[in-house]
Amino acid sequence: MKKPFKIPFKALSVIFTLVAMAGIMAFTLNNDIKIVTTKSPLPVLKKDSIASVKAFKQVYTVLMSARCMNCHPSGDVPLQGDDSRLHTMAPKRGVDGKGVYAMKCANCHQATNTPGVHTPPGNPNWHLPPADMKMVFQGKTPRQLAQQLVDPKRNGHKDLKKLIAHADDGLVLAGWNPGEGRTLPPMSHAAFKKAWLTWLNTGAYAPGK
Numbered sequence: 001m002k003k004p005f006k007i008p009f010k011a012l013s014v015i016f017t018l019v020a021m022a023g024i025m026a027f028t029l030n031n032d033i034k035i036v037t038t039k040s041p042l043p044v045l046k047k048d049s050i051a052s053v054k055a056f057k058q059v060y061t062v063l064m065s066a067r068c069m070n071c072h073p074s075g076d077v078p079l080q081g082d083d084s085r086l087h088t089m090a091p092k093r094g095v096d097g098k099g100v101y102a103m104k105c106a107n108c109h110q111a112t113n114t115p116g117v118h119t120p121p122g123n124p125n126w127h128l129p130p131a132d133m134k135m136v137f138q139g140k141t142p143r144q145l146a147q148q149l150v151d152p153k154r155n156g157h158k159d160l161k162k163l164i165a166h167a168d169d170g171l172v173l174a175g176w177n178p179g180e181g182r183t184l185p186p187m188s189h190a191a192f193k194k195a196w197l198t199w200l201n202t203g204a205y206a207p208g209k
Contacts, residue, residue: 046201046202047202047203048202048203049202049203049205051198051202052198052199052202052203052204052205053205053206053207053208055195055196055198055199055202056142056146056195056199056204056205056206056207057142057207058187058191058192058195059192059195059196059199060142060145060146061185061186061187062175062185062186062187062192063137063145064137065175065183065185065186066079066081066082066083066084066182066183067175067176067178067182067183067184067185068137068175068185069084069137069138070084071127071128071129071171072128072129072134072135072136072137072138073128073136073138074136074138074139076092076093076131077090077091077092077093078091078093078128079138081182082182082183084138089103091103091105093128093129093130093131093134094131095130095131095132096127096130096131097127097128097129097130097131098126098127098128099127105126105127105128106126108120109121109122109123109126110122111123111124113177113178113179113180114179115180116180117180117181118179118180118181118182119179119180120179121174121177121178121179121182122179123170123171123174124170125170125171126171127171129156133154133155133156133157135148135154135155135156136148141207141209142206142207142209143206143207143208143209146199146204146205146206146207147206149163149204150163150204160200160204163200164196164197164200167192167193167196167197168193173189175189176188176189
């Protein structure tokens with residue numbers, strides 16, 4: 001008759017330890033452990049107030065240039081020219097931002113730039129911000145403008161995702177294709193977009209003033 005097989009005590013101890021460790025690891029992984037990988041399909045938000053403010057100061061130079069500010073006036077009359085003077089014929093914003101009565105923006109601003117020096121620039125969606133969301137740039141300090149841009153109640157109801165996408169909006173891009181005789185913004189669109197995304201993705205901090 002064969003003797004019953006006996007597992008040595010030391011072997012049992014090792015087995016119990018391994019089982020216990022496996023149980024602890026399973027419990028831990030199911031309770032709020034986040035696995036960090038080197039690749040992520042989503043942008044990582046890393047707050048950095050210094051980098052954020054520095055990037056916005058670059059953004060601000062573009063937003064305050066004539067190519068942007070002319071369509072973000074403090075009043076209801078758009079601005080024009082490199083000197084941001086009141087628009088000739090004093091067209092008005094209108095409820096939807098596209099003008100009033102017979103003076104609609106699209107009457108002069110066609111889908112593309114009109115050939116010639118200082119002729120009307122064009123875009124299929126040319127308009128000012130609407131009356132209920134004016135998004136004024138003119139006269140704003142860097143701090144005031146930064147705070148406005150991230151406030152959904154004042155920026156056209158845009159969240160972070162929409163703000164990121166706005167860098168490639170058709171009217172934004174039109175600022176770098178303004179027609180003959182007009183200066184371009186102080187940096188390329190690629191440089192502007194990089195600064196814009198840096199500002200947003202590092203916390204969208206507002207400068208001190």
